Amino acid sequence: MAFAILNGQLIDRSEAKVDIEDRGYQFGDGVYEVIRIYNGKMFTVNMHLERLAKSLDSIGISFPFTEQQLTEMLEMLIEKNNLQLGIIYLQVTRGVAPRNHAFPAEPVQPMLVAYTKQLERPIHHLQNGVKTMLVEDMRWLRCDIKSLNLLGNILAKQKAAESGCFEAIQHRGQAVTEGSSTNVFIVKNKLLITHPSDQHILRGITKEVILQLCREHDISIEERVFTLEELAAADEVFLSSTTSEIMPITEVDGKMVGNGLPGPITRKLQAGFVQEIEKQCGAL
Secondary structure, three states, X not given: OOEEEEXXXXXXXXXXXXOOOEHHHHHOOEEEXXXXXXXXXXXXXXXXXXXXHHHHHHOOOOOOOOHHHHHHHHHHHHHHOOOOXXXXXXXEEXXXXXXXXXXXXXXXXXXXXXXEXXXXXXXXXXXXXXXXXXXXXXXXXXXXXXXXXXHHHHHHHHHHHHOOOOEEEXXXXXXXXXXXXXXXXXXXXXXXXXXXXXXXOOOOHHHHHHHHHHHHOOOOEEEOOEEHHHHHOOOEEEEEEOOOEEEEEEEXXXXXXXXXXXXXXXXXXXXXXXXXXXXXXXXX
């Protein structure tokens, strides 16, 4: 039997259902997190739950559980599902109310759903790199909120999938923002450059770990907007996310990045990232 959490209760996953007037279902009125599990332990869980709290605060949802209570629930879910390697998907919506664009006039109970999924590490792609393509960033201007409104991301990802690419790199005019479900980094002359964590991108948890690794390993960093021209001229390009970790990009829009192989800065950060995983969760 697989288990899920519904509003604080551990139940059979097959029985985890929400009302058709749940505002997440009707409006995308909610937020979510995806937390990586290694050796049955959550990686960077505190950072994820802090971001969840900020997203909830940004859209005015009062969450009924403390961070400690939520952590204990998620740990119980991992144990009950006997998950060693995978993810937890966690979603909070404003709750169930008669359909109306404005927030419910009377307070409603937020809806919490969480479940696990087995997911292997993408070893082949981590070792060999992936192909990507460019798409215009057509999303709204509060990408820092990890909301359920993902249609723009989905359309970009689908376009990449149809073109045989792993990811779509989005840009607003000449300014590169992020991937459809990832943050993007370039390296030029040993300098790492990535978009600042403002309203135009999601503040990636893996990105934050990477920036800390750069400080620890004396890798020079600039958090600034970079252009399509800079992307095309980069020595190295890579993306990051909870499930992709630190993923080398070897091709952008059919053009080879560098010599077509993962570069030395990318490799150094990958090694440091594995060390951080093992520090928190044990040997891989």
